[in-house]
Amino acid sequence: MLDLTYDSPKPKVIAGAKHDWELVIGMEVHAQVSTNAKLFSGASTKFGAEPNSNVAFVDAGMPGMLPVINEECVAQAVRTGLGLKAEIHLNSAFDRKNYFYPDLPQGYQISQLYHPIVGEGEVLVELGDGTARTVRIERIHLEQDAGKSIHDMDPNMSFVDLNRTGVALMEIVSRPDIRGPEEAAAYIAKLRQIMRYLGTCDGNMQNGNLRADVNVSICRPGAYEKYMATQDFSHLGTRCEIKNMNSMRFIQQAIMIEAERQIRIVEGGGKVDQETRLYDPDKNETRSMRSKEEAHDYRYFPDPDLLPLEIEQAWVDEIAGKLPELPDAKKARFIDSFGLSDYDASVLTADAESAAYFEAV
Known part of the structure; x- marks a missing residue:
């Protein structure tokens, strides 16, 4: 087989009023797992069904209802990890992430903070000009999706559709290895391509089956190399997270707008606050959504209704042997x-x- 070699692309440089700045980007991609049933219930995952028709008692948070793991969701996460050359953890566990949304009836999300099912991997991102960058994957964990709040059907009321509640997601967390908006879009495209080959996610961004939280920070030229040598994040700027991006074009626009905002703050003598922001494509701006939460804000603790997840190496090997x-x-x-x-x-x-x-x- 031919050994393809590439030059590394140069980082995106943005000229500020006083200095040149480079971009540093990490991404948290939420990919809906391709299965017929949800992560912890037998309810259908079919898109476009009548509101609140694909909801089991456990999805609705009814008292006394216990979650039961869907084996195929676990298998799909393992396939994705293998496709990204990642370490598969034979022992993982689920945690409760506590927060309030009107469309989160349990009052918590079942996720995997401390012991994810997939560990470190990598993906080769090609830019089509003879350059490519290897983006390191930090982890992939399984978690439930929330429902959907609908605000545009009535001027005085909001509605809640729980069809998506409990659908399995893979959260694919990258290291801050992406250095420009084009690379960010290419990274999403490559992940989408791999998962579609594997059959683990259909990659439909319009339906919200693939969406990304984009972490953007700026640094002076040379600072990123110091970070790579030491893995010390203090060499990088404060990051801000842009939530729920489901368009390649909007991802690129939001990155540039957010980077320029941070440059104006820093060059003006201010300090960038770590926070979660939303991108408004109509106004082409990001705006503050909330201050960035830390793990303790969600009061994570092991889910008492779920035993630790243990899988056999022979099962992983069987899945690996059937990969396309x-x-x-x-x-x-x-x-x-x-x-x-x-x-x-x-x-x-x-x-x-x-x-x-x-x-x-």
């Missing part, structure tokens, strides 16, 4: 076997269906 050929390997094989250019191979392997059609004819 993934995009990077397929692209390299197309170049090596068919003499295709890097660009042509990238186009043909962009999705599994196109690649299969090409090979068939």
Whole structure:
């Protein structure tokens, strides 16, 4: 197989009024697991059903209802981890993350803070100009989705749809290795491509099945290299998180707008506050949503209704043996076997269906 080599892309540099600044970006991608049933109930995950029709008693937070783990959700998380060359943890556990939303009837979200099912991995992000960057994956954990609050159906009332409540999500957390808005979009596209090849997430961003929280900070040139040498975050600027982004274009716009906002604050002698922000595409601005919570704010504790999750290495090996050929390997094989250019191979392997059609004819 042909060994593809790339140059590392240069970081995005933004000229401020006084100094040049570089971007540092980390991402938390929420990918809806492709299964017929939810993470802890047998309720359907079908999109577009009548409001509140795909809701089991446990999803609605009814007293005395106990969660039961969906094995296929666990298998899909393992497949995703293997596809990202990540460590699979044979022992993991679920925690309760306590907070209030009107569309979170239990009053907590079942997640995996302390013991995630998938550990460190990586993904190669190609930019199409002969450059690529390896983005490190810190972890992947399973968690429940919340429901949906609807505010535009009545001028005086809001409505709640619990169909999405309890649907399984994989939260894929990257290291702060992304250095520009184009890289951020390419990273999302590559994750989406890999998961679609694996069949673990359909990647439908319009339906909210793939969305991202984008952590943006700025630093002076050379500071990131100091961070990489020491893994000391003090070399980087204070990060702000932009929540629930589900558009490649808006992700890029929001990153630039937020970076420019931080530069104005710092060069004006101010201090960037760590907080969660929302992006308004109509006004092309980010605005404060809330101060950034820490783990203790959510009062995490082990979920008393769920035993620690233990899986066998033989089961993981069985899943690994059935994985399809993934995009990077397929692209390299197309170049090596068919003499295709890097660009042509990238186009043909962009999705599994196109690649299969090409090979068939």
